[in-house]
Amino acid sequence: MSITINAPQRIKSIDVQLPTSKSISNRLLILNALSYSPYPIKNLSDSDDTEAMLSVFNSNSNHFDIGAAGTTMRFLTAYLAKIVGEWTLTGSERMKQRPIHVLVDALNQLGARIEYLENEGFPPLRIFGSSLTGGELELPGNISSQYISALLMVGPTMENGLKLRLTGNITSKPYIHLTLKLMEMYGVKCRWEGNVIEVPVANYKAVEAKVEADWSAASYWFEVVAFAQKGDSVCLKGLDRYSWQGDAAVAELFKKLGVQSKFSAKGLTLTNTGEVATSFKHDFTNEPDLAQTFAVACAFLNVPFNFTGLHTLKIKETDRISALVTELGKFGYVLETNNADNLVWKGERKEPATNIEVATYKDHRMAMAFAPAVLKTGNPIAIADHMVVTKSYPGFWQDLAAAGFIM
Template structure:
């Protein structure tokens, strides 16, 4: 399947209700289960990753296929390790290529019983759930924050609690802080001093919970505002005091001509004339924004140097290689180094006459590239329904904003 995207000719004035945050929704589901809460989670995400989590919690079987849902794989592996019974968790072909050994080895050290069913270090997994001892554990601060969050959320249920020593530089700190902030709302506090996080044995308290809209999803509308000639876009459900690291997008887009006005129920984006000559940023705390900024900077002719991208290699696809390949189709030569840096110095190449953007089973590839249609006659996106992973009605919202989405 392919979608041909054509940009509107008129200014973009629209109001969009963004999807709920996938990151918050999936954490909330784990914390709801751990607290045995009877209360609902309001504004729960309806994306694929969250649907998978719900299916697992409502399932009568002991075998779970979570597809391409990376967050669900990490969180559920930790959660199931403490639930009595025998469980099997697997996923898509790509999921079975994404390493999970760091989390599994940490859990086994803390008293879990997890083994690999196919390739060492990768899903599928066989989990024999039981009470966990807990205690001290040492992990690199450079691992995925989802591994760390998975351990933190089950830490209060461990007999000795958990003392997590993070060695070296800690990446994606906002996601760890988001987890701890949500745990505190469910009644569990922690101590975080230097690189040591200590959580004592405790019981979560059941509470009702409201999920904020997704700042990652908002980034694509910031991109649309930046690439348009004239725009005023209202985005519903975003909080100014947000626990989401990707809320940084509001600050970063000031240098690409987008101003953010915070309202009680969301934000309003307006177009300005402020454009940086070159953009420098370390994305260590917000790696999911990298694809958006690579595309929009190239389309605006703004050279960039982006660092802190080491986790992009192990996402839904190798996002560094995917960005280089697809931007080349549009005539932009991007270079990478040290598996963590992307740079564009303005170098161009001959673009393909009718480029088709491959999405690599990666929702963010589709949504990051779609706004580029504003600077092109049109743009074709292959396998466009990958967006259901986090923003199921993205294409409908584009149409609402005046884009033509031809199937």
């Protein structure tokens, strides 16, 4: 199935109730379980990833298929390693291609017993849950922050706690910081000095928790407003001004692409200023999930760009670097990459294809990053497999329709 989008002559000034954060929701579900909390979490995300996590916690089985939910796979691998029993954990075909050996090796060093059921280093996994001894562990800092967060959350339950030494540059620091702040909310304070994080032996305390709106989802509305006419605006509801989410950086970054944002009692109002930079350079190490939004935004605003810090994009729902090169290429943008951690557009164009359908590669962010571009193309855009957005933002197409887009 695909969806064809036509642009409105002008976007409507609407209030958008954003989805809540799946990153926070999935961390809170693990912490709620570890604290044996009697309190239900308020405002849980309705994303596929969170639904997958909930289905595991509500299951009477010892076999779990979590589909394409990456955070769910990583967090549950660590959680189940300490829950007495024998568990199997599998997912979609793409999930079986996403490496997990760094996390499995780390857990096995800390006293776990986890085996691969098919290909070495990849799901599905057989997990023999038992108490973990813990202790000291060294990991490269440029691995997915989800591996690190998974280990940190179970750290207080280990017999000797956890001392994690991260080598080299640390990727997605804000996501690690988010995990530590949520652990602190549940009564466990860790120490992070330099490249060493120390997690004490401790009992989590049950607390009442509420999930805030998702700044990653907000990024697509910044993009919509950037493509709109000068003076056009929308208001985003549910965002926390002082959020721990790393993607809150989107507000500052989009100033360079002509979007001003201002908090009020009503929410966060985005307004098109018409003031766009002549080039854009950024290291996305701390906010890799924004890379697709900015690649599409810069290209269609005709702003040459140089992105670095993209090394984790190759092991996401798809190889996002390759996907961006291919799909922006359909519109005539000639991108360059070292195929490891960068993406560059120097302004070079070629003849665009006709009757373009954007492939989404089972990646929600591909669909949502490209949809707003119809404001700039002058032609309708087709988005393949459009319901892939349910992974993080199930109401995306309805919200676009409310802003005047015609599907």
